[in-house]
Amino acid sequence: MNGKQTRFVTPETAVQAVRSGDWVDYGFGAGFPELLDRALAARKGQVRDVKIRGGLVIRPRIEVVESDPEQESFSYYSWHIGDYERKLQTRGLVRFLPVMLRSLPTLYRERYIRCDVAFVPVSRPDADGCCGLGISNYAWRTILESARTVIFEINERYPRLQGVDGSHRVRLSEADYVVEGEHEPLPERTYREPGETDAAIARRVVELIPDEAVLSLGVGGVPYTVAQMLARSDRRDLGCHTGTISDPFLELYQAGKLTNARKELDAGRSAWNLAMGSQRLYDWLDAEPERFHPGDLDYIHSVERISRLSNVISINGGVQLDLMGQENAESAGARQLSGIGGQMDFLEGAYRSRGGKGFICIHSSRLDKEGRRRSNIVAAIPSGSTVSAPRTMIQYVATEYGVVCLSGKTLRERAEAMASIAHPDFREELARSAAENFR
Structure with a gap:
């Protein structure tokens, strides 16, 4: 930072700090600097080669x-393709950056990449000039x-929590x-009723x-359905340590x-990095x-x-798995559908946890556009598709036909197990x- 005294200015004045050739960070997830984004867009034609990073918008x-669909002034880069970004991608307006979130x-830190200007969405400040990072702690610190x-862009609609020992806190002086x-209502992520x-x-x-x-x-249908079933079960004292807290x-x-009563760390608190869900969820965080312990990626x-x-x-979805257990979680051929996000982080963490289990949950098949049934368990991940998680990291695989544990199995045993739940x-x-x- 340049050391100048913090100043309250209009968005239009603030974005004058962006220069041609700059990298500008927008953050990740449901947190989004909408006022600054609008003001920067109005500078089309005044700057060139401004590169914006975001993800899971x-x-x-x-x-x-x-x-700027011609990308004369701005180009957009995403760490993780969300639903809206997928639509932009079909128009050639998103460039994907592969990353494992941890x-x-x-x-x-090591300057493999740089940030020239950070647009940081924050909550309303308290009497001491401290703000919370709202619904996206990300790697902002x-x-x-x-x-x-x-x-900083103050969003009056954000939950105001500042976290354990200031884990979610920034000061206006920074x-x-x-x-x-004035901001629009917070973006909500809803869930459809689970299918059979x-x-x-x-x-x-x-x-x-x-x-x-x-x-x-x-975030998906199976994890949501698991939670609904657990809510109706006889399970006791469940805890939360998750990348995204949701409904x-x-x-x-x-x-x-x-x-969270039995957790060795953060006892009594749900630990998370992003919040993404309904207004009821955001109200809970605020009230x-x-x-909660909202923490950064580290x-x-x-x-x-x-x-x-x-x-x-750890419960996550996938796109395809092959007979060895290799998982494609994020692409259809060379077309990027999402990103790996924190899946590898939590798969490995669960593997190393005493009593832990990492699940990849996948429909055994799908119908293509012509109505033909296609298997999501394949002999080999197709050429051009992503191998998001190696076979050595996949522990449990679940389809509607069963659950298999691949740990400790030979290639032949893995293949037979995978075929059994196809x-x-x-x-x-x-x-x-x-x-x-x-053989």
Whole structure:
């Protein structure tokens, strides 16, 4: 930062700090600097080659992208393709940056990448001039220390929690400029009612979750259904240490299941990096801040820290798995669908946790555009597709037809196990491939 006294200015004044050739960080997830984004978009034609980084954006519009489809002034880079960014991608307006989230702070600290200007969304300040990081702790602390210019955008709608020992706190004095104004309602991520396949997978996984489990739930139908079933179960004293806290955890809390009472770390508190869900979720964070430890990527995604917790249960989805257990979690051929995010972090953490289990949950098959059934368990990950997690990191795989543990199995045993939980239409073909390739 440039050391100037913090100044409250208009968004239009603040974005004058952005120069041609700069890298500008927008953050990650549901937190988004909408006033600064709009003001920067208005500078189209005044600057060139400004590169914006973000990821997993769930609001319906990024103004710098929409206002400049020719990319004369701005280009947009994403760490993790969200639903809206996927639509931009089909128009050639997103450039994907592969990253394992636990390694992202190192990229900034060691100057593999740079941030010239940070647009940091924060909550309303308290009487001491301290703000919370709202719904996206991300790696903001690390980014603030490396940026040339820091601009805070106060969002009056954010939850005001500041975290354990200030883990979610920034001071107005840390910013070069501060902007404020009226914001749109916070973006919400909703869940559809689970289908029969999601419910069948979830039932099998829930059977393997013990009392006092510490949950890391990905965002999707199966994790949500698992949480609903746990809320109605006889499980006791469940905990939360997760990349993204979402409505499933709120449901567990309301059912009296989420107490965090038995965690070796952060006892009594749910630990998370991002918040993404309904307004009810955001209201919960605001009303009961003492129940949470919002931490940065270095804290939440640390494999060493996760592994110090007992009975860590990591539940994530995938796109495809092959007979060896290699997982494609993020692409259809060369087309990027999402990103690896923190999946590897929590898979490894669960593997190393005493009593821990890492689950990849996947529908055994899908229907293509022509209505033909395709297997999501394949003989080999197709050429061009991503191998998101290696076979050595996959512990449990669940489909609607069963759950298999791949740990300690030979290639032949893995292949036979994977074929056994495939859709019946493909089992014979997959078993034949296993016999031919893994002797």
